[in-house]
Amino acid sequence: MAVRDHRDRAAFAELFDYFAPRLKGFILRTGTGAAQAEEIVQEVMLTVWRKADQFDPSRAQVSAWIYQIARNRQIDMFRKESRPLPEELNQEPDTEPDASQVLGLEQEAARLKEALNNLKPEQREMIHQAYLGELTHKEISTRTGLPLGTIKSRIRLGLERLRHDLKDMR
Amino acid sequence: MTTISHHIPDSMLAAYAAGTLPAPFALVIATHVSMCSDCRASLEAHHVAGGVVLEDCAPASLSSDLKANVLDMLDQPFDDVPRPKRSGIYPGPVMEQLKGKPPRWKPLGGGVKQTILSSSDEGSARLLFIPAGQAVPDHGHNGLELTLVLQGSFSDDTGYFGTGDLEVADEDLEHIPIAGAGLPCICLAATDAPLRFNSLVPRLLQPIFRI
Numbered sequence: 001m002a003v004r005d006h007r008d009r010a011a012f013a014e015l016f017d018y019f020a021p022r023l024k025g026f027i028l029r030t031g032t033g034a035a036q037a038e039e040i041v042q043e044v045m046l047t048v049w050r051k052a053d054q055f056d057p058s059r060a061q062v063s064a065w066i067y068q069i070a071r072n073r074q075i076d077m078f079r080k081e082s083r084p085l086p087e088e089l090n091q092e093p094d095t096e097p098d099a100s101q102v103l104g105l106e107q108e109a110a111r112l113k114e115a116l117n118n119l120k121p122e123q124r125e126m127i128h129q130a131y132l133g134e135l136t137h138k139e140i141s142t143r144t145g146l147p148l149g150t151i152k153s154r155i156r157l158g159l160e161r162l163r164h165d166l167k168d169m170r
Numbered sequence: 171m172t173t174i175s176h177h178i179p180d181s182m183l184a185a186y187a188a189g190t191l192p193a194p195f196a197l198v199i200a201t202h203v204s205m206c207s208d209c210r211a212s213l214e215a216h217h218v219a220g221g222v223v224l225e226d227c228a229p230a231s232l233s234s235d236l237k238a239n240v241l242d243m244l245d246q247p248f249d250d251v252p253r254p255k256r257s258g259i260y261p262g263p264v265m266e267q268l269k270g271k272p273p274r275w276k277p278l279g280g281g282v283k284q285t286i287l288s289s290s291d292e293g294s295a296r297l298l299f300i301p302a303g304q305a306v307p308d309h310g311h312n313g314l315e316l317t318l319v320l321q322g323s324f325s326d327d328t329g330y331f332g333t334g335d336l337e338v339a340d341e342d343l344e345h346i347p348i349a350g351a352g353l354p355c356i357c358l359a360a361t362d363a364p365l366r367f368n369s370l371v372p373r374l375l376q377p378i379f380r381i
Contacts, residue, residue, distance in 0.1 A: 009244065016237055021229030028230055038236055045240050050248055060214060063221030068187075071220070075189040083189065084200035086210065087262040088253065113222045131216075131223040133188040137195075141181030 003052045016045055019066055030074065030132055040077070044070045054088070058101035061109045071133065174206050174334035182338075183209065187216035194288060194295035194360035197263055198316045198336070201358055204261035205334045259321045264297070264358060273297050280304060293362035300324065300349040300357070313363030315339045320358055323350035 003011045020041050027037040047069050055065055075083045116127055126143060129135050135143070178186075178199055185191045186199040203210050254265040260273075267287040275283035283299040293313070300306055302322065317324075317337040324331050326345040331337050339345060349355035 009241065012244070013237070013241065016240065019224075020237070020240075021232055022224060022227050024230040024232060025227040026224050029227060037230075038233055041232070042236065042240055042243075046243055046248075049244055050250070061218050061221050063225050064214065064217035065221070067220035067224045068217050070224070071187070071189045079193070081193070084193070084197040084263045084266065085253070086200045086203040086213075087256060089210075109218050109222070112218060113225075116219070116222050116226075127219065128223050128226070130184055131188050131220040133190050135185070135188070136190055137182045137185035140184050141179065 003049065012049055015048070015062070019048075019063075020045055023066070023070055026070065026132070027074065029128075030134075032074070036077075040070070040073055044073055047073070058098050058105065061105065064109075067131075074133075174208070174332075176329075176331060176335035176337060177206065178202055178209050178212075178336060179338060180212070183212055184216050184219075187213060187220055192292040192362050193290070194293040195314075195316055195362065197267060197287070197295050198318050198358055198360045200263040201261045201320075202318050202334070202336050204256070204263060259356060261320075264320070267295070275299055282306060287358075293360060295358065295360040298355075298357045298359055300347075300355040302349050302351050302354055305346050305348045312341055313361055314341075315359060315361045317347070318358045320356045322353040322355035324348060324355050324357070325350065 003015060023041045023044060024037050027040050028034065032040065044066065048066060072083055072085070116124060119127065130140055182191065182199065186196055191199060203213055254262050254270055256262050257265050260268065273285040275285055277283050281301040281304055285297040287295040287297065317339070319331050319333050319335050321333060323333065324347045326347045328343065328345065
């Protein structure tokens with residue numbers, strides 16, 4: 001938040017300390033070599049800094065946002081063309097995020113995290129594989145025990161609110 | 171705003187979030203999400219799950235100079251490439267494929283026209299223009315076919331598809347889509363394999379038109 005609002009280098013350094021090693025671990029797990037993994041970490045963290053003004057904490061979690069940037073970057077590196085991305089929603093400039101929404105989303109993300117951590121080890125491993133990009137859409141749909149329903153239902157409240165907000169924005 | 175009733179299957183949205191969908195399908199998903207708040211919300215849910223996995227990954231030690239290098243680069247100027255915007259009925263991701271220009275339609279007979287957006291060993295993506303009330307030749311597919319309505323509507327054996335609706339047709343479906351009355355039906359269609367037609371003439375034309 002401080003990175004977003006005040007271009008705060010100290011806050012960015014903290015974010016770096018928390019996420020950069022996890023990002024590297026995440027990228028290494030996808031089979032990328034160590035040197036290239038660090039190159040991706042560097043680019044992703046720079047993108048976080050540069051696009052901080054596009055981050056809306058009432059709609060997204062920091063980790064979800066960084067996950068998305070990291071996957072986009074990794075995929076673009078392996079393709080000639082950049083990956084098709086949805087249109088961005090226009091945000092009203094200078095609107096303060098609603099604190100209760102930010103908190104609500106955090107609570108739901110925490111519940112989702114807990115739900116995923118309480119899965120059986122095989123299921124948890126499958127979730128990891130799916131979001132690390134190791135499963136095709138066919139594999140995701142045919143492998144029983146991949147609790148996609150859990151993911152959606154745990155953040156149902158957030159989804160309903162998001163739907164409501166998005167309708168207002170149109 | 172019309173109500174969208176045919177959405178992206180969960181497994182496909184999760185695969186899109188993780189980046190494992192073939193490019194032609196990823197284009198259709200990005201386009202549908204640009205038109206559909208429900209699927210945008212679901213996609214963000216998958217990003218949250220992806221974020222949980224990211225935070226759950228064992229931290230790896232970084233080179234000693236990586237942080238200093240990144241901090242040094244914060245003030246460097248950078249090119250912010252503007253993303254293509256929607257133009258008329260064509261959402262941003264489609265405009266990106268069209269390189270910002272209107273589609274150049276090629277006739278396929280019977281008033282049906284197409285514009286090929288991409289074609290590779292991963293499959294193909296194209297825009298289809300079907301005059302109101304017109305049928306598209308009976309065809310099956312060797313793989314999956316995703317069809318997203320951008321304007322007008324079509325119906326086939328499986329139901330009615332209005333603007334914003336997404337049809338997911340697997341190789342078991344032999345269907346004859348018929349465009350609804352009113353505006354011509356304009357669709358974004360993607361396959362992960364070439365289409366096959368059941369009548370002779372379109373089959374002969376298939377290599378020529380890459381349909």
